[in-house]
Amino acid sequence: MLLKKQTLGEFIIENQASFKYTSGELSRLINSIRLAAKVVNHEVNKAGLVDIIGTAGDTNIQGEDQQKLDVYANDKFIQTLTNRNIVCGIASEEEDDFVAINSQDENNQNKYVVLIDPLDGSSNIDVNVSVGTIFSIYRRVTPLGTPVTIEDFLQKGNQQVAAGYVVYGTSTMLVYTTGHGVNGFTLNPAIGTFYLSHPNMQFPEDGKIYSVNEGNYIHFPQGVKDYIKYCQMEEGDRPYTSRYIGSLVSDFHRNMIKGGIYMYPKHSKNSNGKLRLLYECNPMAFLAEQANGKASNGHTRIMDIEPTELHQRVPFFCGSKNMVEKVEEFIQKHE
Numbered sequence: 001m002l003l004k005k006q007t008l009g010e011f012i013i014e015n016q017a018s019f020k021y022t023s024g025e026l027s028r029l030i031n032s033i034r035l036a037a038k039v040v041n042h043e044v045n046k047a048g049l050v051d052i053i054g055t056a057g058d059t060n061i062q063g064e065d066q067q068k069l070d071v072y073a074n075d076k077f078i079q080t081l082t083n084r085n086i087v088c089g090i091a092s093e094e095e096d097d098f099v100a101i102n103s104q105d106e107n108n109q110n111k112y113v114v115l116i117d118p119l120d121g122s123s124n125i126d127v128n129v130s131v132g133t134i135f136s137i138y139r140r141v142t143p144l145g146t147p148v149t150i151e152d153f154l155q156k157g158n159q160q161v162a163a164g165y166v167v168y169g170t171s172t173m174l175v176y177t178t179g180h181g182v183n184g185f186t187l188n189p190a191i192g193t194f195y196l197s198h199p200n201m202q203f204p205e206d207g208k209i210y211s212v213n214e215g216n217y218i219h220f221p222q223g224v225k226d227y228i229k230y231c232q233m234e235e236g237d238r239p240y241t242s243r244y245i246g247s248l249v250s251d252f253h254r255n256m257i258k259g260g261i262y263m264y265p266k267h268s269k270n271s272n273g274k275l276r277l278l279y280e281c282n283p284m285a286f287l288a289e290q291a292n293g294k295a296s297n298g299h300t301r302i303m304d305i306e307p308t309e310l311h312q313r314v315p316f317f318c319g320s321k322n323m324v325e326k327v328e329e330f331i332q333k334h335e
């Protein structure tokens, strides 16, 4: 059976021609992410056995305790992408500033920059709940052979050339898009190969699952409160089901398969919400739109937001198109 399934490597080669910048570099980039994902997956799966759980003592720019696996995953992805000499820069949730790769080498003809959340949901690690890696890929906008600048990273989400995530769950999956739909690959750990298990993934236009941290309810804008009450009302196909794992990648993945909406609104404690535009919201928004879903900040398409800083946060509503449009309706009614 396995021999009938297409591997990720075969899929990349077969679809390389469809990518307008056919140079093989993006394929090599996806392949290096595949390798790093396997290495991180191995550590995530044995985290309970080896002393790499618990905070690394440091805190990242977000002021969050850095779990050792966060640090490990960050190092592995940066190391893998650097060693293959494919990218000219990397920005990461775990790095205060972007990391220039071989930027002193004027022969550095690498065209791509990668923005990454190496281990999203890491607070779930030591309670054995799934976590994920999120990545976003752009072509640099500054001249080849010159040092990469912040301008290469502060690009609108609608300029992404590829985006995806790895979900380290009951099975490990790599889900990504290069602008030609969304495809999911499941890792067979016995042989270390990703197989195409979910071709052409699509958000159902409607869903019955809403994902939000209702512990923040009293701090939400009135429109969001009204939408949550709408989800809970006995009417038509409602009440909906509330499912919130505390891991964006897992909630997104389930909602894409079953239909649903993920929400991280602004609230009085976080005036722009918690999620970061560049390496969480933009890549997930690219995937959502490629899968017939939608992603906004309640007013504006996420991928049209002009970034101003590397770690900026935005309110985030993402998932089944009709559900996102419904919460936008409630929000806009109050503003």
Ligand code: P6P
Residues within 6 Å of the ligand: 120, 121, 122, 123, 213, 246, 247, 248, 249, 274, 275
């Ligand atoms: P809260 C994980 O830290 C994360 O960025 C997302 O993966 C997750 O959905 C959210 O934050 C959880 O945040 O405030 O509800 O615990």
